[in-house]
Amino acid sequence: MYRFLLTPRWLAINVFVLLAIPVCLVAGMWQLGRFEDQVDNHREQQERVERGPGDPVPLAELLPLTTDTVGEQAEVRGSYDLDNQLLVPDRTVDGERGFYVLTVLRPADGGAAVPVVRGWLPGDADPAAVPAPPAGEVTVAGAVQAAESPSEVDGPTDGLPAGQLGVISAASLINLLPYEVGDPWLTVTDAAAPMSPVPAVAPSGTGLDMDAFQNLGYTAEWFVFAAFVVFMWFRLVRREVETRRDVELGLVDVAPEVTPRRAGVPARTGSPAPPA
Numbered sequence: 001m002y003r004f005l006l007t008p009r010w011l012a013i014n015v016f017v018l019l020a021i022p023v024c025l026v027a028g029m030w031q032l033g034r035f036e037d038q039v040d041n042h043r044e045q046q047e048r049v050e051r052g053p054g055d056p057v058p059l060a061e062l063l064p065l066t067t068d069t070v071g072e073q074a075e076v077r078g079s080y081d082l083d084n085q086l087l088v089p090d091r092t093v094d095g096e097r098g099f100y101v102l103t104v105l106r107p108a109d110g111g112a113a114v115p116v117v118r119g120w121l122p123g124d125a126d127p128a129a130v131p132a133p134p135a136g137e138v139t140v141a142g143a144v145q146a147a148e149s150p151s152e153v154d155g156p157t158d159g160l161p162a163g164q165l166g167v168i169s170a171a172s173l174i175n176l177l178p179y180e181v182g183d184p185w186l187t188v189t190d191a192a193a194p195m196s197p198v199p200a201v202a203p204s205g206t207g208l209d210m211d212a213f214q215n216l217g218y219t220a221e222w223f224v225f226a227a228f229v230v231f232m233w234f235r236l237v238r239r240e241v242e243t244r245r246d247v248e249l250g251l252v253d254v255a256p257e258v259t260p261r262r263a264g265v266p267a268r269t270g271s272p273a274p275p276a
Contacts, residue, residue: 010240021229039212070200071200074143077109088166102168103116106179118195142187145186
């Protein structure tokens, strides 16, 4: 009854099913793994927030940045560039709109300059409201942050007036400053009054955001595809078996076979016509 499974047509169907099922399962497990990784990263970020800031370490020890080191406390010794202070407009802290105060710190060891967000002020970006940075050599401690990208910024990223910056990154600062600037930046823990400290932000792809739940949705889709392939294979087999059984019982008429055409002889179908 099931010998038809060895026919060429069914062999092709069987091979497709045998390949499609593991492909769907592997893709589903990969998407599930990505979701679990983001859950673990989110848990680690929450535990880090609950522990609070630890003792700062030299910034060089945290480079290059990873998802594990972003948000850690770092310190850099150097001097602020008093002539190149920048304001980052349209930034929200605790639900209130304001702006960041960014001052570049030039390390004492001569390394790449480090952008430092010294704090946040409410309202429109106003240089007159910003307290002057300390002069001379200082040691700055704060949470290390990864460079921003324009897609992550809610406010304007270009066309800003002089003295303002849309995206905090080396790519944005390279045309504004006459020296090398690194991608990592610091947000100080203790901001000078009247500024408020800017909370550290978890790196992208580590929280339970929409991307994480998309991975979970893709996992379900791949598993459903695998189940659908199995369901359709059983349905086709069952239909084939029922059709063949009906033919054997004479419940279904078999279509007359076409006799192959010979040279010079018309093809005939069915039974010959009776003589007149």
